[in-house]
Amino acid sequence: MSTKKISSTAQKAGAGAPAEQGDPHAQRRIVLLFAGLMVTMLLASLNQTVLSSALPTIVGELSGVEHMAWIITAFILASTIMMPVYGKLGDLLGRKPMLLFAISIFMVGSVIGALAPDMTTLIVARVVQGLGGGGLMILSQATIADVVPARERGKYMGIMGGVFAFSSVAGPLIGGGLTEGPGWRWTFWMNVPLAVLAILATVFLLHVPRKVHATRPKIDYLGMILIALATTAIVLVGTWGGSQYDWNSPEIIGLAIAAVVTGVLFVIVELRVSEPVMPMSLFKNRNFNLTTVAGLLTGIAMFGAIGYMPTYLQMATGYSATEAGLLMIPMMACLLVVSVVVGRRVSNTGRYKVSPIVGSLILAVALALMATITVGTPIYVICIYLGIMGIGLGASMQILTLVAQNSFPLKFVGTATAGQNYFRQVGATLGSAVVGAVFASRLHELVAEKLPGGTGGGGANSFTPHLVNSLPPQIKALVIESYNEALIPVFLWMVPLAVLAAIVLCFVKEVPLETKADREIVLDVSPEGMAEFESAVQYDAVASDESSAKAPAPSK
Numbered sequence: 220m221s222t223k224k225i226s227s228t229a230q231k232a233g234a235g236a237p238a239e240q241g242d243p244h245a246q247r248r249i250v251l252l253f254a255g256l257m258v259t260m261l262l263a264s265l266n267q268t269v270l271s272s273a274l275p276t277i278v279g280e281l282s283g284v285e286h287m288a289w290i291i292t293a294f295i296l297a298s299t300i301m302m303p304v305y306g307k308l309g310d311l312l313g314r315k316p317m318l319l320f321a322i323s324i325f326m327v328g329s330v331i332g333a334l335a336p337d338m339t340t341l342i343v344a345r346v347v348q349g350l351g352g353g354g355l356m357i358l359s360q361a362t363i364a365d366v367v368p369a370r371e372r373g374k375y376m377g378i379m380g381g382v383f384a385f386s387s388v389a390g391p392l393i394g395g396g397l398t399e400g401p402g403w404r405w406t407f408w409m410n411v412p413l414a415v416l417a418i419l420a421t422v423f424l425l426h427v428p429r430k431v432h433a434t435r436p437k438i439d440y441l442g443m444i445l446i447a448l449a450t451t452a453i454v455l456v457g458t459w460g461g462s463q464y465d466w467n468s469p470e471i472i473g474l475a476i477a478a479v480v481t482g483v484l485f486v487i488v489e490l491r492v493s494e495p496v497m498p499m500s501l502f503k504n505r506n507f508n509l510t511t512v513a514g515l516l517t518g519i520a521m522f523g524a525i526g527y528m529p530t531y532l533q534m535a536t537g538y539s540a541t542e543a544g545l546l547m548i549p550m551m552a553c554l555l556v557v558s559v560v561v562g563r564r565v566s567n568t569g570r571y572k573v574s575p576i577v578g579s580l581i582l583a584v585a586l587a588l589m590a591t592i593t594v595g596t597p598i599y600v601i602c603i604y605l606g607i608m609g610i611g612l613g614a615s616m617q618i619l620t621l622v623a624q625n626s627f628p629l630k631f632v633g634t635a636t637a638g639q640n641y642f643r644q645v646g647a648t649l650g651s652a653v654v655g656a657v658f659a660s661r662l663h664e665l666v667a668e669k670l671p672g673g674t675g676g677g678g679a680n681s682f683t684p685h686l687v688n689s690l691p692p693q694i695k696a697l698v699i700e701s702y703n704e705a706l707i708p709v710f711l712w713m714v715p716l717a718v719l720a721a722i723v724l725c726f727v728k729e730v731p732l733e734t735k736a737d738r739e740i741v742l743d744v745s746p747e748g749m750a751e752f753e754s755a756v757q758y759d760a761v762a763s764d765e766s767s768a769k770a771p772a773p774s775k
Contacts, residue, residue, distance in 0.1 A: 306637020377562015
């Protein structure tokens with residue numbers, strides 16, 4: 220094999236070397252790097268939720284409740300499509316240039332959204348944001364794997380989970396405050412200074428070894444196009460099926476066929492190219508497959524549940540956008556605390572299998588409880604249910620990524636991280652799209668049924684919290700009833716998904732976490748490199764057995 224490598228020993232003195240215990244300078248470099256990565260991750264995660272509190276006002280002003288789901292779905296879909304792309308290009312070209320590119324694209328999308336005159340332009344802006352946002356999430360997680368060994372990575376991944384928890388509540392809260400203050404367009408303008416800060420942090424704080432190749436890497440453009448087409452077709456089936464088009468309509472059947480055809484073509488291409496964007500060899504690894512399936516199921520349940528709760532709280536309870544954001548704090552606080560505690564426990568003990576199983580079961584309980592919410596349910600009870608959901612998510616989400624990363628050598632960790640997150644985001648996209656489509660469709664039907672004479676305006680299509688609160692008491696009660704009956708029963712449908720995720724995770728093999736960061740840097744990726752990858756993906760079936768036999772049992 221012609222591939223040249225630099226050993227970890229030679230790299231210990233480098234700028235990107237892993238922090239050694241007792242080396243304060245190395246630890247300081249890690250902390251500064253981690254702080255910079257948190258800014259970029261916050262930028263992406265915040266924009267998955269920041270518009271949720273502003274949705275009722277946005278769709279009311281732009282008269283587009285039938286497109287409401289796409290404001291959330293467009294961002295998640297675009298970021299999902301780009302995850303494997305950024306993961307692979309990060310492995311080939313290095314994390315730093317790809318991060319700078321992703322942040323810049325994200326900032327452009329934010330400016331377009333701030334200036335959007337209609338719903339179509341706003342959805343386009345969310346797509347552009349997503350094209351950058353997918354890179355921010357993947358590259359942040361993969362870069363930590365570059366410099367922190369898996370055994371120590373648990374506490375860092377726990378904090379990353381805390382960032383997501385913070386943004387899941389801070390997003391609706393900030394969105395609500397801006398909507399009631401200077402206006403919802405500032406939910407986009409606020410990204411500009413954050414993006415500038417992320418660029419500065421990346422330029423000055425991110426110092427990891429640069430990928431150097433003797434020959435120009437071959438980029439899998441065809442694979443990127445095919446995975447984008449397949450993902451889009453799948454999400455359109457979930458979004459339009461049963462709402463805009465009948466399930467047996469030519470449009471839905473055509474999209475389903477397109478998803479299958481492009482998916483098959485994608486697999487064929489990935490088996491033939493030298494540098495596949497998503498190597499099929501990934502799926503020879505048992506732990507990768509199991510955590511990927513569990514992540515997909517969790518994504519459907521999570522985003523389907525929390526994506527529309529702020530909207531429901533505003534419409535059904537009469538709370539303002541800011542108050543609706545504050546009511547999400549119990550979920551954020553529980554997710555934050557549990558994520559950090561579980562991450563530290565994993566770093567201290569090396570044990571990680573039980574936590575995501577228990578977390579998935581707790582998530583199932585939370586969804587079942589939320590399905591019992593009625594118009595008369597006290598708000599503190601809803602907050603308790605949201606807190607239980609936060610506990611479940613905090614115990615499972617980031618651990619799934621850690622398990623996937625620990626299943627592969629460092630040089631493939633970006634691709635593996637992206638692959639695992641891709642399927643989780645597919646679940647998030649489907650969950651958000653299907654719940655949004657069902658919610659909007661049922662709401663239209665229920666309003667038409669309960670208020671056949673209309674409300675004097677554009678019906679459900681132009682409802683805003685202010686308009687609902689200004690309606691006569693009897694009509695207002697019927698509208699709130701419609702919101703409750705349209706959304707809440709959907710939560711019960713997602714309980715089996717969380718239970719299935721717990722069952723799948725029972726079959727994960729608890730491979731000992733690596734205690735050193737492999738600092739090998741590929742200088743020349745030869746065609747024979749994929750043969751090495753074929754061997755490496757058998758990690759949990761061969762090498763891990765040897766490690767288990769030799770390594771002492773982790774302390775409890």
